[in-house]
Amino acid sequence: MATTEVERRRGQLAALSIAVVVIVVGVPLWWKTTETYRAWLPVSQINELSNLQLQLSADVEVVFARGTVTPEQQKKVPLTRTQDEEHSVDEDTALRYRYETRYRTATIMEEDALDQPTAAEADLSLHTLSESPCGSLVVYVIPESSSLLPQDVDVYIGQRRTALLRIGGQIRVGKTLDLLLAHLEPRIKQVLQVMSFSHTDITAALSDRVRLSPGNKESIADSMRTFKSSPGYEITFSLLNPDPKSHRLHWDIEGAVQTYIQPLLTKLASVANFSIDSQTLYYAMLGVNPRFDSSLGAYTLSPDSLAHMINPVEARLDAQHSPLHIHDSKKQEVPTNAFHSPRWGGIMVYNVDGFYGPEAVFPVDLNINMAKVMGVFLAQLRLLLGVQSPNAPSGFLVAPCSRTGLADWELDRLMWSRSVENVATATTTITSLAQLLDQIGNIVINDNIAEQVSSAVTSLQLAVAELEAGNLRFALQYSKEAILASERAFFDPSLLHLLYFPDDQKFAIYIPLFLPMCVPILLSLLKIVSDARQKRREKQAKKD
Structure with missing residues (x-):
């Protein structure tokens, strides 16, 4: 009897030991080794x-x-004034614009530069004296008697970050400096609207992420025309020869790119990286049927049919429709004979003389006028990249584009809008990723993703701080780093849904393995509890 009791106790201790090891060691170890690393x-x-x-x-x-x-x-003089403006884009987003204006008198060297015969020469001379920092502006107030500007021009905007403002006779009536500045302030504000960031530019940059008012059609149109902000772009020039049996076309694309396009891209190097290639396509076909205009003796394309000429690769033109002219919505011939598709590219129809003498030998060699072609493509490229030519107020004279195709202040306007767009894009990407990871707790968050997210958040904070401080070049650089880090984190392959599974699938896999072992242990524990209750009843009965 005693031996049986000892063996029974030994069995109970063994069952309890196994249960303790499973519960205290096995279950936590299994849970730890199967948990998702985050x-x-x-x-x-x-x-x-x-x-x-x-x-x-x-x-x-x-x-x-x-x-x-x-x-x-x-x-x-000198003195400094700060002007703050607050604009609301939507109910949740508020933008504040701050201009810190410093007033001073011209130096002797600046006076000499302002004595040049023309405003363009004065602009160049002032630029050689000192180069204004990126994002800043200098407005030179010149007397009414100055010969730099024509009589009907009050403001000249040059190629750099400099403007010339003629002071009017009615402004000179002020006897105090404060009154003089009060008279100048509206005109200076107009200069800022042209040369610096504007509410329209920033609203267009945020158009995909905020609710715009229906009346702001200009911002919506501008935002839909330009390429979305990206760290790099690939530009392809395609020459479509529909009839190589009749025409052997020659184009100096390499020289034309170096002369007309490369200076612009070099100036835009801080905004994005660009790569350029070219191709020649033969026997291209047209996607629409042009109408023949007997009065012109040529085929015409209406604006409604232009969209059908473009597919994801390029447009294709047929050899049977020549000459081919593009008409605008008023049925007037477009002087450039070209059009551009928003966020895609541009097309120019280059008509050749189809009348040759009887002794002509086919294919006829034709040299394309690259100056004419590249002038059109340069203008289209400016539009696609978001370089908008502002509508200057009355009395303004804006200098024509230089060889680079881009003025310094135009570059600054583009950098302002791209910085804001990058910040908004990176913010949306990071917050969306954080919400996704919070909702799905089984997604693995490896150290690389965490590092990219932290880098994106830090770059965003720095970009916002630099924008507030007016350091445009650093703000753009940090915003580009933020968008790159956020996209690397969001599109990391480890976040694919095939690389994780929910808890119900995990338990479905492990229960068939653990159940055969757990049933005997559970039954032993129930038997031990039952025996303990039985002994307690027997002791209670003896006491009674």
């Missing part, structure tokens, strides 16, 4: 990005030339 993410900082409010700051310097201020007014 590296730490800066969740609190990511949540703060959803309430991000941007403030754009620009430094403006107003320089008074000789004859624009009285000796009494000159005593109060």
Whole structure:
């Protein structure tokens, strides 16, 4: 009897030991080894990005030339004023624009530069004296008697970050500096609307991420025309020869790119990386049927049919429709005979003389006028990249494009809008990724993803800080780093749904393995509990 009791106790201890080992060691070890690895993410900082409010700051310097201020007014110069403006894009997003304006008198060297015969030469001379920082502006106030500007021009905007503002006779009535500045402020504000960031540009950059008012059609149209912000673009020039049996076309594409396109891309190097290639396509076919205009003796294409000429590869033109002219919505012939498709590219129809003498030998060699072609493509490329030519107010004279095809202040406007667009895109990407990872707890968050997310958040914070400080070049660089890091994290292959499975699938896999072992242990524990209750009843009965 005693031996049986000892063996029974030994069996109970063995069952309890196994149960303790399984519960205390086995279950935690299994849970730890099968849990999803999730590296730490800066969740609190990511949540703060959803309430991000941007403030754009620009430094403006107003320089008074000789004859624009009285000796009494000159005593109060230099001085600095700060102007803050707040604009709401939608109910949740507010943009603040801050201009820090510093007033001073011109130096002797600047006075000499302003004595040039023309405004363009004065603009160049002022640029050689000192180059204004990226994002800043300098407005030179010149006297009414100055011969730099024509009589009907009050403001000249050059190729750099400099503007010439003629002071009017009605402004000189002010006897105090404050009154003089009050008279100048509306005109200076117009200069800023042309040369610096504008509410229209920033609204267009945010058009895909905020709710725009239906009345803001200009911003919507501009945003739909330009390429979306990207770290790099590939530009392809295609020569379509529909009838190589009749024409052997020659185009100096390499020389034309170096002469007309490369200077623009070099200036845009801080915005994005560009690669250029070219190709020649033969026997291309037309996707639409042009109408023959007997009065012109040529085929015409209407604006409605232009969209059907483009597919994801390129347009194809048929040899049977020549000459071919493009008409606008008013049925007027387009002078450039070209059109562009928003966010895609541009097409130019180059008509050749189809009348040759009886002794002509086919195919006829034809040299394409690359200056004519590249002039059109350069204008289209400016539109596609978001370089908008602002509507200058009355009395403004904007210098024509230089050899680079882009003025310094136009580059600044593009950098402002691209910086804001990059910040908005990276913010949306990071917050969307954080919400996805929070909703699906089984997705693995490896150290690389966590590093990219942290890098994106840090770059976003730095970009916002640099925008607020007016350091445009650094703001653009940080915003590009933010969008690259956010996209690398969002599109990381480890986040694919095939690389993780939900908890119900995990238990479905492991229960068939653990159940045969757990049933005997559970039955032993139940038997031990039952015996313990039986003994307790027997002891209670003996006491009674």
